Amino acid sequence: MKKILVSSFTALLLLMVVGCSSESNGEENTDSENSEGEQTITLGVTPWTSTVPPTKVARILLEDMGYTVEETQADAGSVFVGLSRGDIDVFMDSWLPVHQVYLDKYSNDINDTAVSYADADAGLVVPTYMEDINSISDLKGKEDSFKNNLYGIEEGASVTEVIDEAIEGYGLDMKQVNSSEGGMMAEAMRKMQSEDPVVFYGWRPHTMFNKFDLKILEDDEGFFDKSSVHVITNNNLEENAPDAYEFLSNWSIPIDDVENMIVQIEEEGMDPEEVAQNWIDNNEDKVNEMLGK
Structure with a gap:
């Protein structure tokens, strides 16, 4: 009986050793695949x-x-x-x-x-039907026709700070209204449908220049570079x-x-x-x- 127990214990020990060895090899193969093919x-x-x-x-x-x-x-x-x-x-x-x-x-x-x-052009944009607005300085004195709003993209974008600096630099009585790109465009489109005054941030490449007649306002103070x-x-x-x-x-x-x-x-x-x-x-x-x- 003692011999049987010893033999069984030895066999079990060998199985454990083989199993651990196989598991280790499997892990190595997986790591190799990740580093070579699945990074x-x-x-x-x-x-x-x-x-x-x-x-x-x-x-x-x-x-x-x-x-x-x-x-x-x-x-x-x-x-x-x-x-x-x-x-x-x-x-x-x-x-x-x-x-x-x-x-x-x-x-x-x-x-x-x-x-x-x-x-890539970028800056403040208005629709071309606003014939008397061709530069940012042209907005001065006409802010109330825009209800004093200038539409921009999300607040987390660094360009929002540039727009605020431009508003201050040109002495405009306007506030930046921030939202997602889609939200900004939805508001601009709503106003353009009735040809109301609107100014917002625009850039290329973007479908806005394919879909609408727009112009980027001249920036004499150099806030918006190419x-x-x-x-x-x-x-x-x-x-x-x-x-x-x-x-x-x-x-x-x-x-x-x-x-x-x-x-x-x-x-x-x-x-x-x-x-x-x-x-x-x-x-x-x-x-x-x-x-x-």
């Missing part, structure tokens, strides 16, 4: 129509490279906080010089990686995913193409990923250049 890259996505096309194009190409890609929705300020903490890896739609304040604040943790496109749109990454990406970083450092896309994709998504109701894939399929040379092929 996650997180893209920050602001609530702007201009963010969607480049984000979707980048996502598809990164997934083709073998990465798992996630998107985090947030306002611009929160996206930069996420980049600085390493919670977000990439932001495809940083507007400079407006976002320079974030680049300066988090300079030790983030990297200005590439210029997506340059010469913008260039940049790709921002956190400082860990180059080391953790060097091929992804190299691809993003080669990134560029024409502003007209971005605007056309916005129209397809917002006006024609096409699926954003389908629109992005169509752009990739129709721009093979450009894509290969970015991928270093």
